[in-house]
Amino acid sequence: MVSGPDNARATARGEAHSFDPAQALRLAHETLDIEAAAVLGLKARTGLAFTQAVERILAIDGRVVVMGMGKSGHVGRKVAATLASTGTPALFVHPAEASHGDLGMITGKDLVLVISNGGESDEITAILPVLKRLDVAIVAMTGGLQSTLAVHADIVLDSGVAKEACPLNLAPTASTTAQLALGDALAVALLDARGFRAEDFARSHPGGALGRKLLTHLADVMRTGHAVPRVGPDTGFSDLMREMSDKGLGASAVVDAEGRVLGIFTDGDLRRLVEKGIDLRRLTARDVMHPKPRIIRDDALAVDAAELMEQHRITSVLVVDAEDRLTGAVNSNDLMRAKVI
Structure with a gap:
């Protein structure tokens, strides 16, 4: 073992010495x-x-x-x-x-x-x-x-x-x-x-995780227009399922003639109905929808939608304007692609 002055000299010369x-x-x-x-x-x-x-x-x-x-x-x-x-x-x-x-x-x-x-x-x-x-x-x-x-x-x-x-x-x-x-x-x-404020900090860090959370609004990531699955309350069950399949959200909004949200029908709702053995062919969207669903304003941050989904254990949420008219929809996959979650 090299110790004391010898150890110091060995260190100065770059030589290996014992580790304690x-x-x-x-x-x-x-x-x-x-x-x-x-x-x-x-x-x-x-x-x-x-x-x-x-x-x-x-x-x-x-x-x-x-x-x-x-x-x-x-x-x-x-x-x-x-x-x-x-x-x-x-x-x-x-x-x-x-x-x-x-x-x-x-x-x-x-x-x-x-x-x-x-x-x-x-x-x-x-x-x-x-x-x-x-x-x-x-x-x-x-x-x-x-x-x-x-x-x-x-x-x-x-x-x-x-x-x-x-x-x-x-x-x-x-x-x-x-x-x-x-x-x-x-x-x-x-x-x-x-x-x-936190919002000011985010503006200096747009490329970071905090920046994405505080600067990304729902309008930046949500589905809009024809990409949003929606049906009227009297839509037959087959047409409702077709709308859900075509849009790929895993859910469909049920809206009135003015576009206000009446309810939502999801893949989970379908599974529960099938498990009960209910004959679905003669049912309408009004019969199977979940009334008064979780919604979020279109001027909210994307991270607010993520928190809403986590809090209520849901995978998608409908986006509405100030008068509760449907303007978009977003699911967890949309938020992950935007790196909000």
């Missing part, structure tokens, strides 16, 4: 404890400066430009993405690229959020004077409260941590976790202040 499961688990638990403490430690230091940052961001006409180097830069990209998806226009600008032309992306209407644990990254300190000349508001997220970044910033958010989770206290671990948490806190406070 107990040690790995101990370090995992210790890492989680350290990072949890780092996040909780932010709470007592998140106060007036935080609310001032929220107010400044709400007041700008431009965007939040997020900057950060190294691991803080990775955090910055995530913070910018979270802000943008929750109602605060934001983008990430790499500080090194900013010195080579990307500063042109920043206007006097913007606010710059700079993330740096120590606050002394050369690439960041080099552009701070330029940002000040542009008269751009600077919010610093840093643990270096006396750093160059903090001195140049209009508002300083303290993201400092007592120690990193890295056993060498070198690799950014607890500090980046704290930055992520503080960035999320900023995004949440802003979305609440803006009155941001």
Whole structure:
């Protein structure tokens, strides 16, 4: 077994060394404890400066430009993405690229959020004077409260941590976790202040499952016109069955002369009648329909139809207008094809 200094040298050379499961688990638990403490430690230091940052961001006409180097830069990209998806226009600008032309992306209407644990990254300190000349508001997220970044910033958010989770206290671990948490806190406070709703979130995520659920209306997925099976109440049973077979919904609406829904007849209703041994040939749609069926308005979301089907254990639902006139129909297969369920 290689241990101690020999183990460290073997690791440095990229050589294989022994694996201690107990040690790995101990370090995992210790890492989680350290990072949890780092996040909780932010709470007592998140106060007036935080609310001032929220107010400044709400007041700008431009965007939040997020900057950060190294691991803080990775955090910055995530913070910018979270802000943008929750109602605060934001983008990430790499500080090194900013010195080579990307500063042109920043206007006097913007606010710059700079993330740096120590606050002394050369690439960041080099552009701070330029940002000040542009008269751009600077919010610093840093643990270096006396750093160059903090001195140049209009508002300083303290993201400092007592120690990193890295056993060498070198690799950014607890500090980046704290930055992520503080960035999320900023995004949440802003979305609440803006009155941001689930529908607004969906509009930023049209390709995701939530977007489909909140943006897909019944009108987008339901069957309409001749594709909707419908018969009058005096229609004979044979014609009723023919209508159901031709339209392939597994059900047919029964409507009056003005198109208002009187009832529905489904494959399940047919099975139950057959099991009772009833002679169906002389019956009409009125005789076999289920009166006052579950219906849904045509201005509802498709997900509302899915919830109605699940709640009442049905596989199809009729869609009506404000005066209960039949305008469409939808079944579970239609919703699955639209990826609503």
